[in-house]
Amino acid sequence: MTGAARRWDALRVVVLAVLALPWVLIPMWLLLINSVKPYSEASRLDLALPREWRFDNFSVVFDEGNYPTALLNSLGIAIPTLACVLLFGSMAAWAFARSRRLSMKVAYNLCVLSVLLPPAILPTIYELQVLQIDGSRLGYFLVMVGTRLGVVVFLATGFVRAMPPDLEEAAAIDGASKPQIFRLLILPSLLPVLLVGGVILIITIWNEFLFALFLLRGADSATLPLGLFRFASASSEVIAFRWDLVFAHVVLTSLPIVIVYLFVQRRLVQGLSEGAIKG
Amino acid sequence: MAHDTRVAAARDGSPVPPGPPPSKPARGRTDLWWWPFAVPALVLTVAFFLLPFALNGYFAFTRWTGFSSVIAFNGVENFTNLVESGVLLRAIRVTVTYAVIAMVMQNVISLSLALLMQRTGRVNSFFRALYFLPVLISPLAAGYIWSAILEPGGPLNGAIGVFSSGFDYAWLGHGTSALVSVAFIDVWKWSGIVTLVYIAGLNAIPHSLVEAARIDGANAWKTFWWVKFRLLAPALTFSVVVSFLGALNAFDIVQATTRGGPGDATSVLNIALYRQYAGGFFGTASSISLVITILVIVLGVPLIAFLRRREVEA
Numbered sequence: 215m216t217g218a219a220r221r222w223d224a225l226r227v228v229v230l231a232v233l234a235l236p237w238v239l240i241p242m243w244l245l246l247i248n249s250v251k252p253y254s255e256a257s258r259l260d261l262a263l264p265r266e267w268r269f270d271n272f273s274v275v276f277d278e279g280n281y282p283t284a285l286l287n288s289l290g291i292a293i294p295t296l297a298c299v300l301l302f303g304s305m306a307a308w309a310f311a312r313s314r315r316l317s318m319k320v321a322y323n324l325c326v327l328s329v330l331l332p333p334a335i336l337p338t339i340y341e342l343q344v345l346q347i348d349g350s351r352l353g354y355f356l357v358m359v360g361t362r363l364g365v366v367v368f369l370a371t372g373f374v375r376a377m378p379p380d381l382e383e384a385a386a387i388d389g390a391s392k393p394q395i396f397r398l399l400i401l402p403s404l405l406p407v408l409l410v411g412g413v414i415l416i417i418t419i420w421n422e423f424l425f426a427l428f429l430l431r432g433a434d435s436a437t438l439p440l441g442l443f444r445f446a447s448a449s450s451e452v453i454a455f456r457w458d459l460v461f462a463h464v465v466l467t468s469l470p471i472v473i474v475y476l477f478v479q480r481r482l483v484q485g486l487s488e489g490a491i492k493g
Numbered sequence: 494m495a496h497d498t499r500v501a502a503a504r505d506g507s508p509v510p511p512g513p514p515p516s517k518p519a520r521g522r523t524d525l526w527w528w529p530f531a532v533p534a535l536v537l538t539v540a541f542f543l544l545p546f547a548l549n550g551y552f553a554f555t556r557w558t559g560f561s562s563v564i565a566f567n568g569v570e571n572f573t574n575l576v577e578s579g580v581l582l583r584a585i586r587v588t589v590t591y592a593v594i595a596m597v598m599q600n601v602i603s604l605s606l607a608l609l610m611q612r613t614g615r616v617n618s619f620f621r622a623l624y625f626l627p628v629l630i631s632p633l634a635a636g637y638i639w640s641a642i643l644e645p646g647g648p649l650n651g652a653i654g655v656f657s658s659g660f661d662y663a664w665l666g667h668g669t670s671a672l673v674s675v676a677f678i679d680v681w682k683w684s685g686i687v688t689l690v691y692i693a694g695l696n697a698i699p700h701s702l703v704e705a706a707r708i709d710g711a712n713a714w715k716t717f718w719w720v721k722f723r724l725l726a727p728a729l730t731f732s733v734v735v736s737f738l739g740a741l742n743a744f745d746i747v748q749a750t751t752r753g754g755p756g757d758a759t760s761v762l763n764i765a766l767y768r769q770y771a772g773g774f775f776g777t778a779s780s781i782s783l784v785i786t787i788l789v790i791v792l793g794v795p796l797i798a799f800l801r802r803r804e805v806e807a
Contacts, residue, residue: 464637
């Protein structure tokens with residue numbers, strides 16, 4: 215590297231470090247530090263350390279914020295949704311990529327419409343009412359799957375199309391059945407795109423709020439974002455926002471996804487920045 | 494079933510015609526075996542996305558309320574009501590403004606960050622992971638965090654107060670700054686992903702082209718504008734389209750920060766939809782949903798077509 219290039223490189227690191235302060239670090243610090251302050255201190259919304267540490271904010275959220283129920287609901291919806299979307303999505307992607315039937319092409323296009331078009335909420339409620347699962351977790355789960363399959367189908371079909379079919383054909387000639395070929399050849403090769411797509415999906419499903427607000431009724435079926443919203447709304451009607459408790463709830467709500475991120479961070483960021491998702 | 498497939502595939506695969514590419518998959522009757530793989534995804538998408546989507550085209554033109562069990566066709570009455578009350582046109586204007594602001598900010602900021610973090614290395618890996626963190630936060634939570642930062646007595650005004658003391662502007666309390674602030678929170682929340690997409694795009698540009706431009710005497714800006722930016726087309730298309738269409742569907746962040754206020758300055762279409770729904774006017778809510786769909790198509794399709802054409806030219 216030349217001297218000028220090295221100076222430019224150093225400057226870039228400085229810019230990134232300085233920018234990270236207002237962009238990431240201060241918002242995170244504000245969130246964390248105010249979640250362990252008493253109400254009077256937290257309502258000043260400053261970045262100072264608490265004079266009195268209040269870790270029982272979290273137990274308040276646990277009890278009054280219905281956190282354990284909401285956590286179980288979120289897990290019980292997000293994990294099956296992810297499993298169904300990734301499995302059915304890659305199965306369909308293989309079929310769509312390899313079959314040349316016109317009817318398959320039509321089916322593919324129907325499936326990927328949901329990538330761009332916004333879902334219609336009110337008729338969804340109507341349909342769930344007819345099926346008598348309106349307001350239930352089952353109904354919400356089915357809608358989550360139905361509205362998110364398109365993305366996986368789109369990404370994975372493009373991925374399979376770029377794969378040469380020679381290996382599959384050889385396996386078929388050697389006597390492997392379609393399910394075997396799918397399990398032993400297709401699924402493993404789809405792994406990179408499924409990992410990146412899966413993490414993005416789990417983040418958006420975990421944080422999903424709009425459909426939860428319309429489709430889930432009653433505290434028993436609320437997911438974490440819905441629980442957070444109800445908790446924050448309830449706490450703000452009495453006086454001003456209970457920032458201490460709202461922040462404690464945000465911390466607890468985000469914690470599971472941050473833990474997931476810590477495990478897959480390297481491969482996710484690497485995968486995305488190498489173009490695992492293409493336009 | 495497995496046996497038939499195998500025999501059929503072998504039979505179909507053996508008489509390979511000369512010339513490339515010999516990759517024609519099994520055809521005709523045997524092609525039916527693809528259906529078991531496609532059906533689960535197809536059925537679920539049709540049942541829980543496409544069917545409601547199609548039904549919306551009917552419900553938008555009905556009187557459907559929470560006060561009666563009868564759903565009756567009423568023509569364009571919902572739309573005339575929405576237009577006459579001023580709700581619809583204002584919501585469209587607010588939504589499109591919001592989407593344009595968010596899209597422009599998103600792509601300028603994310604592309605700048607991508608240029609700063611483009612080169613693969615340890616330091617940049619660290620920064621990429623760090624700048625990705627806001628993506629993990631739910632939009633709702635992002636809304637709460639930033640409404641705290643933007644409070645009149647919050648940290649942002651505190652920082653500005655260092656330079657001009659007693660600064661207590663209510664960012665979310667004035668129409669224009671509220672709309673820009675909420676769009677900014679949207680940008681902040683998603684920038685991590687868009688940045689990585691741009692990094693992928695930048696790294697896909699052949700190094701020789703950038704090098705050639707340098708040798709021809711182009712400075713950093715010219716290299717960026719005439720070479721990198723032109724060849725960035727696929728990543729640009731993806732990011733512009735996703736950030737624009739995503740912003741047309743904005744809801745969570747607005748609901749967490751301003752709930753559509755002050756006045757109706759941030760009442761995007763989904764907020765208007767939620768208000769109609771909460772008031773028991775399900776038919777009118779469906780009409781607003783149809784408007785969002787039409788906006789996505791009317792603005793999204795030309796946008797995609799334009800950006801795709803640009804890709805070909807580049």
